[in-house]
Amino acid sequence: MKQLLGINLGNRYELLEIIGVGGMAVVYKGRDNVLNRLVAVKILKPEFNADEEFVKKFQKESQAAASLSHPNIVNVFDVGYSSEVHYIVMELVTGNTLRDYLNKMQGFMKEDAIINIAIQISSALSQAHQNEIVHRDIKSQNILINEQGSVKVADFGIARAATTATIVNTKEVIGSVHYSSPEQARGGFVDARSDIYSLGILLYELATKTLPFEGDSPVTIALKQIKDEMPSPLMINSEISEGLASIIHKMTEKMPNDRYQNIEEVIQDLKILKGDKSFIVPFQTYDNHETAVLPKITEEELMAYQTKKRAPVTSNVTSEPTKKKLFGLSEKKVNTTLAILAALVLAMIIFGIVAIGKFQDIFKIDSVEVPNVVDMPVAEAVSVLNELGLKTDTTEYRVHNDIEVDHVISQSVVEGEKVKAGYTVKLVISSGGVQSIIPNVKQQTLTEAKVMIENDGFTLGEVTYEFNELPEGMILSQTPKSGIKMPQGTVVDVVVSQGPETNSVIVPSLETKSIREAESTLNSIGLKLGEITYQASETIEKDKVITNSKIGSEVDLGTYVSIVVSSGSETSTEATEETTEGYSSELNVKVIIETDKFVNDTETIKIEMLQGDQRTTIYENVHAKSEGPEFLIQTTVKGTGSAKLLVYYGDVLQLQQDIQF
Incomplete structure (x- = not known):
């Protein structure tokens, strides 16, 4: 391959160093100069560029892989062609391959660790299979463990869409032969169950640090995958449970119909085993297999393999005359004798069947x-x-x-x-209704989140708000978390950011709200309801707010906001005064006192009610500036019709306020 280090693919991706070489591609560490981030760039080897069919397949499958989004799948960011090379741009995962991780490990991996890794890989495959993508190359070298210990499945580059008309590849067997399913090894029909087989081989490797089938050539190993019985991992590592061994056994059955039929079944059994180490998968095979496609392996290779497996046989019968003189009898007599024996055996079988039938009649089972x-x-x-x-x-x-x-x-x-x-x-x-993956709605607006949640068949649940550094209106968190599979219809609760918490707030308009609604609105943003005055209005309904103080102003939390409430139209007010004359009602009065208007450090606050010519003192007390810049006085008065409140600081009249009983 020509020297590519230092070049910029698509005027965007700078190649920094080679970090891996595979059968079909070279992987570079690169830098995305647009988003200023490190990436992995996989470049197809030049010997494949001339194969137009392969290149089309490479591009199609890479684009399919780019559609996958899952925490356990290496993200594919871009697919392109530049500087005479085909490339895929992927997430750069810092860590080790699972193969390297195993090589560095002292002793065998703990069973719980094997199960956790298996569940994460299975979860990634579930996402791929739901999108009709079969990986086809599951192996320890394609599984990455990042610095946080999470699993990432890489190299969906040779995956192909798993439609009902899966194409049979007769040119070559795709996938590493040590992990290939029997149907993949023979170049036959491949579906999602092939990934299950390969994952079973990988779990065997995690449990034993070895591979089940070895050989001196890929053909020898492929033949073993097709013909040889899968060894039990318990023969090498007796510390694992029979349950894990039984799961591996079912995953690696030779016939696809005998395996788990989908990856969700694997996940289910792994989770059961995680909580119950006595769990064992029932062993069951089926005799009524559909007609299987014969291996696409040459007759010479198959015969050579079968010859190698046979033990040498020594025979004393070395000549044709000897054959014809068996026990001193001629060939004709031998044939006659055999015919008589066969007839006797057949008669005994028929007699036995009849006898057994009569025997069962005697001891009939209900x-x-x-x-x-x-x-x-x-x-x-x-x-x-x-x-x-x-x-x-x-x-x-x-x-x-x-x-x-x-x-x-x-x-x-x-x-x-x-x-x-x-x-x-x-x-x-x-196992419940149709399940889908919970979408990730973090850092989306509430409107966007609702659309995403409902599009995936779920329901938006409780919406709560918290102060946070995220911009106001953005989703902070969700329950359940994204990426997990849940039944459609599941309720997804979200927490929305109110923006950074501050000590000030903008006073809203409270127009047309009831007194209770106005107070609730103010309390929700950290403000308090202050003075309430009444005023006749021809446009605002009685007992609804006409206006309030400090609308649009930025004020400190805890500030009192006064409101003016409609007492109805002047005509209705007069009528009310006439009809209520002689009837007394009680009214709760609130008055805000501003201490910056005090002449002295302390002042006597007096509130009088003026109704007609009658003046009544309803409140009188001494207050100090030290009580704060402002405070609220609440008291109750009785009366009828309308009246006026007079508020004195010492002997100075500071405020007049109309009230309506």
Whole structure:
């Protein structure tokens, strides 16, 4: 490959140093000069540039990988062509590959660590498989462990869209042969279950620090993947549980139909095992396999492999005459003897079948009629069947929108059918409705977050507010967290930033609010309700705020805000005074006292009510400047109609305020 260090791809990505070399590409550490960040740049090797079909596939699959967004997947930022090279720009992960991590480790990895790594890789594959992308090259070299200990799955560059018409690659087997599934090794049909097989090989490697199949050539290893029995990791590492070994066994079954059918099933069993080390996956294989595609391996290679596996056989029969003189009999007599023996054996078999039938009639086993347990809780269904002498298999879970979680979706034997006691009825259990990945709405506006949440089938829940350095209106946090799979319809609560906390606030307009609403609004932003005065209004409804003090002004928290409240139109006020004459009502009066108007350090505050010619003192007390720049006096008065409050600081009239009973 020509020297690329120092060049700028697309006038943006500067190549700094080589950090990895693979079968198809070279990986450089680079700098994105637009966003001023370090990135990893994967460049396709020149020998692949001439293959137009491969280049198209490379670009298509890279763009597909760029659509994936998951905390356990290395992000793909850009795909392009520049300076006669095809490249992918990816997230630069600082850390080690899982292979390097294993090599540096003393002793075997702890089982809980294996499970945690497996769940993270499975979670990444789940995201890919949901987008119909099969990785096809899961191996320890493609799994990165960052400095925080999190797993990142890399190199989706050779993944291909996993449609129902998956293309069979007859030119070459893609993927590292040590981890290749049997169908991948023979160049056949590959779907998401191939990734499950490769992950099973990887888990074997984590448990034992070795690979299950080795050989002196890729063909030899591929043949072992196809033909040889998978060894148990317990043979090398007896410290792991039988449960983990059983999960690995099921993941690495030769036939795809015998494996886990989707990665979510793997995650489910790993999580069960994490909490219950006695858990073991039931061993089950199926004899009714669909017709399998024969291995795309040459006859010579297959024969050579089979010959190597056979033990040498020594025979005393070395000549044709000897064959024809077996035990001194001619070939014709031998054939006659064999025919007679075959007839005798057949007769004995027929006799045995008849005898067994009569024997069973004597000791006939009662049959059991299977009841309907669909839609029952699984525990109840198992109990009902067990009481009838039937066994149950409850290992299969499926997503279901209508059947509740842990309730039976279906049963292998229909209601009313009769079976022998001890028969195993397989139950399919609901894992809940359709599930989706919770979106990441952090640092989005509330409107944007609502759209994202609802587009993914979830519901926006409680919205709370907190002061924060983030701009006002941006989402601070969410519950549940993003990236996890939850049933659609799950409620997502969010916390929204109110911006940085300050000691001042802008006074809002309280027009048309009730007194209670006005006080609540002021309290919510750290202000207090001050004086309330009444004034007739032809436009504002009675008992609603006409205006308030300090609208639009920036004031300190705790400041009192006065309001003017409508007493109704003048006509209705006069009518009210006439109709209420002679009836007394009680009114709560609030008056703000401003100490900067005190002449002395202390002043006598007196409040009088003037109604007609009658003057009544309703409050009188001594107050000091030390009580603060302003404070509130509240008192209760009784009267009818309208009146006027007169507020004196000492002997000086400072304030007049109209009130309405």
